[in-house]
Amino acid sequence: MPAKIVTVFNQKGGVGKTTTTCQLAGTFGWRGYDVLVADMDPQQTTTSWLTNADEGYKFPATLWVGHHYGNKVTDELKILSHKYDLIFVDCAPAVDNPSTWASLLVSDLAIIPTKLTPADVTALPAALELAKKARIESGFDFPVRILGTAYRKNRADERMMLESISNNARYPEFTVLPIQLGDRVAFTRAMLSGATAHSMPKPGEAIAELDLLADSVCELLGIPTEKAE
Numbered sequence: 302m303p304a305k306i307v308t309v310f311n312q313k314g315g316v317g318k319t320t321t322t323c324q325l326a327g328t329f330g331w332r333g334y335d336v337l338v339a340d341m342d343p344q345q346t347t348t349s350w351l352t353n354a355d356e357g358y359k360f361p362a363t364l365w366v367g368h369h370y371g372n373k374v375t376d377e378l379k380i381l382s383h384k385y386d387l388i389f390v391d392c393a394p395a396v397d398n399p400s401t402w403a404s405l406l407v408s409d410l411a412i413i414p415t416k417l418t419p420a421d422v423t424a425l426p427a428a429l430e431l432a433k434k435a436r437i438e439s440g441f442d443f444p445v446r447i448l449g450t451a452y453r454k455n456r457a458d459e460r461m462m463l464e465s466i467s468n469n470a471r472y473p474e475f476t477v478l479p480i481q482l483g484d485r486v487a488f489t490r491a492m493l494s495g496a497t498a499h500s501m502p503k504p505g506e507a508i509a510e511l512d513l514l515a516d517s518v519c520e521l522l523g524i525p526t527e528k529a530e
C-alpha cells in the first residue's frame with residue numbers, strides 16, 4: 302500500500318501548520334508507523350525542528366526537504382509514498398505556492414490549521430477554495446478538515462469563532478475537526494527541543510489532544526490507530 306498523504310496548509314502564516322505537522326507526524330511515529338515529514342516551506346521551520354533535537358533524543362520520523370521541487374512535488378511524493386506508511390506535508394504560508402497545489406493533488410487528507418482570531422478566520426476561504434479546486438483537478442474527493450489551534454476555550458471570543466467556522470454553510474463538507482489543539486507551552490517547547498510534546502516535562506493535556514487528533518486522522522484515512530504488526 303502506498304503511503305497516505307496528509308497535507309497541512311493555509312494561506313495564513315503563524316497558524317500552527319508546522320506545529321500540527323510535526324506533532325502529528327511524531328505521534329504516528331510513536332504509534333509504530335513509518336512516517337515521512339515533507340518540508341515545503343522555504344522558511345524551513347520543520348527542517349530545524351527535526352534536525353536540532355536535544356541531546357539523546359531522536360525524532361520518530363524522517364525529514365524530506367521538498368520546497369525546491371515546486372510543481373514536481375506531485376511526482377516526488379508519489380515516488381516517496383512507496384517507502385513510507387504516512388507522509389505529512391508542511392506547506393509554506395501561501396496557497397499560490399506551487400508545492401501546496403502539487404501536494405494537494407496527491408493528498409488523502411488535507412488539514413487547515415487556524416487560530417481562532419478574526420484575522421485568521423477571515424483568511425480561511427482562500428484555503429478552502431484551493432482544496433475545493435484540488436479535489437476537482439485530482440478527481441478524488443479527499444476529506445478536508447479545519448483544525449483549531451492554540452485554542453483558549455476560556456475565551457468567549459475564541460469559542461464564538463470556533464462556532465462560526467463550525468457553522469460555515471459555504472463549505473458544508475469541509476468540517477471542523479472534533480478536537481482542537483489548546484494553547485499549550487508543551488507544543489512550543491517541543492518545537493525548541495526538536496521533540497514532540499510527549500517528551501516534555503509537563504505536557505498537561507497536550508498528549509491527550511494529540512491522541513484524539515491522531516485518532517480522528519486514522520478514522521478519516523481508514524487506518525488502524527496503531528500500526529499492525
Ligand SMILES: Nc1ncnc2c1ncn2[C@@H]1O[C@H](COP(=O)(O)OP(=O)(O)OP(=O)(O)O)[C@@H](O)[C@H]1O
Pocket residue numbers: 313314315316317318319320321342344346393394450451452482483484485486488489492
Ligand atoms: N497549540 C499551540 N499552543 C501554543 N503555541 C502554539 C500552538 N500552535 C502554534 N503555536 C505557536 O505559534 C507560533 C506559530 O506556529 P507554527 O510555526 O506552527 O505556525 P505556522 O503556521 O507553521 O507558521 P508559518 O506560517 O510561519 O510557517 C509558534 O510560536 C508556535 O509555537
Ligand SMILES: [Mg+2]
Pocket residue numbers: 318319320342346347391392
Ligand atoms: Mg510553518
